[in-house]
Amino acid sequence: MNIKRAKQEIINTVRAYLAKDEFGAYRIPAVRQRPILLMGPPGIGKTQIMEQIANELDIDLVAYTITHHTRQSALGLPFIEHRSFGGREYAVTEYTMSEILAAVWQAMERSGRKEGILFLDEVNCISETLAPMMLQFLQCKTFGNQRLPEGWIIAAAGNPPEYNKSVREFDVVTLDRVKRIDVKEDYAAWKEYALRRGIHGAILSYLDIRKDHFYKVEAGPEGMQFVTARGWEDLSEILHTYEALGLTADREVVGQYLQMPAIAKDFANYLELYAKYRRVYRVEEILNGSWEALRARELAAAPFDEKLSVLGLVLSRLNESARAAWQLDQLAGLVHESLLRVKAALGQTPAAQILTAELAGLDRQIAAKKEAGSADRQGMQLLNQAARTLEGYLHTLELEAPAEPFDRLKELFAETLEQRAAAADETGSYLANAFAFLDESLPGSQELVIFATELTTGFYTSWYIETFGCEAYFAHNKDLLFADTENALLGEIAAARAAQNGTAGEELTL
Structure with a gap:
């Protein structure tokens, strides 16, 4: 299955494991809560989905790359304890708490939550001395004589043997005690994540044209050559930062992330074309409605790959604008919740004092996320x-x-709401102008169908359309798809939005 389906399977499993009966006991006892074993190629996002799942379910996450551990750090250090058995005293070997289990208890103390996921990466690449301990942990949820706290679920990840020479095969006894999920690379599933994550537009535009370059691992004359989802995401980060600093990412820079020379060269060449299209077509002028007629004629006469690249430029900028509107919407929701608490406490405590307490609460949340090493940058x-x-x-x-x-x-909150409304209006104007430009340059074309479809699949653009509407979007879907698809598309968009709690459609009053 792809990484998106795997994520949902894990969410369902975690929810089932943490479900309780009317007496407060877990419906599935710990002994029947099989550890989740996620098997798949390296760099496709196995660790990241665990972070996303923990955030979405509001539980803790403690993650370890198990190959970094020795038998002592995983099991604990031995010490001698004296015990009496049958009237005689014996020296008994005990163990200090495992570093891994100690991290779980520390996470619980830090967050105040009692439930979470312990994620062990590269679990099938452990050393020979650690293997028996790890098998015991997967089977019995104990390191030595110490047990994983109740309410904590074990999830592990490993790579198939073709990707890692140090892989150890699990025996049937172990496999019969885990819930195994095999995951494969899938560009369509990754693209949904990439759009929300803000992956660089050049990468998405390139991969839309060269989908077969998304993930490859091959043996070459100089060793293994590979391109992974992790490589594309890390390359995106450096591209964004280089642009902000006025630096140029050339073939050498690209090759440091895409470790397959042919693909690195191809993408580096495309990156130059992408920069050229950005200069020639002047996307900001298109979205502001001030494009020159020459630009529309140039696009109409351009080859298909160039048209797709320009669509990618426009979509990337629209996604940024919709994302800014979404962030202001979420911000308004957070501030609104705080002000409602201020209002509820007025009369007993001065407003400034309540606001100070609200700020302290936010600071604690920020500090907790930092201490936990949260990868939820947007949060x-x-x-x-x-x-x-x-x-x-x-x-x-x-x-x-x-x-x-x-x-x-x-009054101050009204100003915040005005900022939210202004961002929404700007995005709406950009969408209308983008459709107008494409109507002029590519009327009734397949590129327009692609453009409308991409707006539907993009998290932020679909959120915007579902929340605020877009006449041009629905008009083009009716014209181009020859059916009244508005209700169906709204349904798709609403489903895509179901995972987040937007406030833009609500009247935020105090």
Whole structure:
């Protein structure tokens, strides 16, 4: 199965394992909670989906690459304990707590949550001395004489032997005690993640044309050559940063991430073309509605690959705009929740004091995410933005000392809502202008169908259309697909949005 389906399977399993009966006991006892074993090629996102699952289910995650551990760090260090048996005293070997189990207890103390996932990566590449301990842990959920806390689920990941020479085969006894999920690389599934993650537009545009270059592992004359999803994502990070710093990523830079020379060369050449198309077609002018007629004629006469690349440029910019609107929507929701708590406590505590407490709560959440090494960068950004917004509100109250502090807070919040509305209006204008440009350059074409389809599959653009609507989008779907698809498309978009809690359709009042 692909990584998207695997993620949902794991979510369902975790929910089932953590479900409780009317007496508060787990419906599936720990002894029947098989560890989840995720097997698949390296670099396709096995670790990342565990982080996403923990965030979505609001449980803890402790992740270890087990190949970094020795028998001592996994099992603990031995020490002598004296015990009495049958009236006689004996020296008995005990063990200090495993470093891994200690990390679980520390995570519980830090977050206050009692449930979580212990994720062990590269579990089938462990050393010979550690193998018996790991098999015991998978089978019995214990390291030595110490057990994994109740409410914690074991998930492990490994690579098939064709990708790793040090792989150890599990025996039937072990495999009969795990829930095995085999996952394969799949560009379509990864693209959904990539659009939400903000992967560089050049990468998505290139892979739309060269889907067979998404994932490859081959033996070459100079050793293994490979291109993985992890490589594309890390390359995206460096491309974004290089652009911000005014640097150029050439073939040498690309080859440091895509370790297959032919694909690295091909993408580096495409990256130059992508930069050229950005200069020639001036996407900002298209979205602002101020393009020159020459640009539309040039696109109409361009080869298919060039048209797809320009569509990629436009879609990438639309995705950025819709993402900004989504972030302001989420920010408004977070600030609204804080202000409702301020309102509820008024009369007993001054507004400034309540705001200070709200800020302290946000700071604790940010610190906890940092300490846990959370990879949820977007969540961190939202928390930081919310804290900065509330700090601004608090500073205004302290500076102005208004007679009615909450009325002033309502005015400040109205300004935040205006920013959200302005971002939504800008995205709507961009969408309308993009369709107008494509109508002029590529009327009734398959490229327009592709463009509308990509808007549907993109998380942020689909969220925007479902929340605010887009007349041009639905008009083109009716014209190009020759059917009244609006309801069906809205259903697809609503399903895509179901995983997040947007507030843009709500009237946020205080």
